[in-house]
Amino acid sequence: MIALRMKSGFSAHWRQVAVFLGDLVAVLFAWAAAYLFRFNGQVPREFLETGGLASLVALPIHGVVFRALGLYRGIWIFASLPDLVRIVRAVGAAALITLVVCVFVGFQPTVPRTVFLLYPVFLMLWMGGTRSAYRIWKEHRRYGDLIARGQPVVIIGAGRAGANLVSEMARSSEWRVAGLLDDDPNKVGREIAGVKVFGAIEELPAWAERLKLKHAIIAMPAMTREARQRAASICLRAGVHTMTLPSIEDVMRGSATEGRVRDIDLHDLIGRAPVQVDDSEVAKMAAGRSVMVTGAGGSIGSELCRQLARFVPAQMILLEMSEFALYKIHDELCERFPSVEIVPIAGDVRDGMWLEAIFRQYSPSIVFHAAAYKHVPLMEDRNAWQAIRNNVYGTYKLAAVCVANRVDRFVLISTDKAVNPTNVMGASKRMAEMVCQVMQANSPTKFEIVRFGNVLGSAGSVIPKFQEQIARGGPVTVTHPEITRYFMSIPEAAQLVLQSAAMGMGNNIFVMDMGEPVRIADLARDLVRLSGFNVDQIGIVYTGLRPGEKLYEELLAAQEETLPTHHPKLRVARAREVETEWLDDVLSWLTQRTIPSDDQIRRDLRRWVPEYEPAVRPSLTLVQRAVREPKTLA
16 A cells, blocks of 8 residues: 555656646747747747747746746646636746846847747646646546436526536536526526526426426525525425535534535525524623523423533533433533533422522522423313413422522523413413513513524424324325414524523513414425425325414514514514512412313413413314315325
8 A cells, every 4th residue: 555655656746747847848839939929930040049048048937936836736637727827827927037037138139028928828828728638638538428427407506606516517427417597697598617507497397397307406505595495495396306505604604514415404495594693792691600491401492501501601500301301411511512510400390499409509690491381282181280380380480489599680481372372382471471570570680581483393393293294104284274383493593592681681572583484384395395205195184273273373462562672683572561469369370279170271361361362273164175185106
């Protein structure tokens, strides 16, 4: 192996020497060609003699400059624009030095000025041309037999990234670029490296059918997220397997590698622009302090822990009821953030005595309360009392301990379902918000509330369920054809929670900009296509709304007003005032010895939450029941 490397290095060295000597010969030819051009092929004897002497001066100058400027570090088969620029600089510098030296020597007759203008041009053309010719010959020799092989693919985007992709894929035996699509009308009909720009992106379905295309690559890293989402949707609905280059923001964040193609995922279709968090604000709040996260093993709680650990708090207390979830997040954080003291605590937020012991021992300064029962249908029937006890009484017990121990900040993770709630879960979260409002009245602790909608891929959410149903072969079950939900990514939600906590001055309800709502039926179809199937193969069945569900979610109640903040994705809502007596009455109700029935709980909730109105489950109409997207055998 060592001998092979030595032989390879020796061979490369002599190739560089040969190229260097060839360039020096090119200097002499360019010099002679300039003289011949200047004198129309008949060079006078006296100019011939001084020209020969001057060439002997130019030769070593060019040799030294060429070596000094690194003209022979590149590999010819990869010769490209930077190599040509290097040649231009080297030849220009050498020509300028040669001119100065020749003037200083004072040849008689003098070297014609035209020669000094022409010979660098001839030399650049020769050096650049030979390198380009070598690359073309070598690529044809290596890859020429691959032409017309491979699977046809269309590239979306005829910019720099698309052009680079065309060049790279020309060497692939697996792919063959059939054409490009771009919305710029000035590019339509033109060619990039011999590949034609067919038309606009929306024409993909027609071109896919005409050319039997089954694959597309989105090469639009510098375009807006909305433009990339539109392209991804068009590709998916055209039924082609779609890949993409990562966006510039993904590369800058370190979550992707520039130039590496990957399959599109759900975030490419309904994901949102990256959140810009004021790290200095969050660091000022969390760095070097003791922080507690309840529900630390859940989707939001665990991501909050990851985001907080970046700011190196002195201590992170993880409170979690599930032993396995606590083990997983504790193990992960200890491995990723060894400099942060991680304290895993198994427990229930309703256990006031246990909470007191924890707060006396660890004295947290900031508490993020993410622990809650969140599943609407499960909490609506049979578990309504536990939803109220956990979400309302648990919030009260934790808040009371925070006030007693003079905790600086308490952040409640709430939900859009707390706005005009139609289910027990939403009503319980609205009551938790009201508990915080009452506790804020006579407390130095700053109580902040953050509302947001569904998060992509959270435990128990619709997306993992759809993926499991698709993996089983379908059908995918959707409750209603018109049901919509707001979605955001888990990291985005956690980042905005931290930003809200850092900005809050107490008694604020922060409402996140959730963007546009997404139709769940469209989401199901997109997931089916992303999995490599069509809707006919998997099938979609509408089952009717479940207990407590409503078709549309809201982020603000009618009585509330919002004010902008200095963060574009956060607004502050001012909810109606809550009387102190309300909390006393609720606590009496929560601590009664008898457990009320679900129907009684729903009746009582109207008293505690005036905006609560239990949902009437609309059944699918006969027409809607008939419109089922069938599953057919593949």
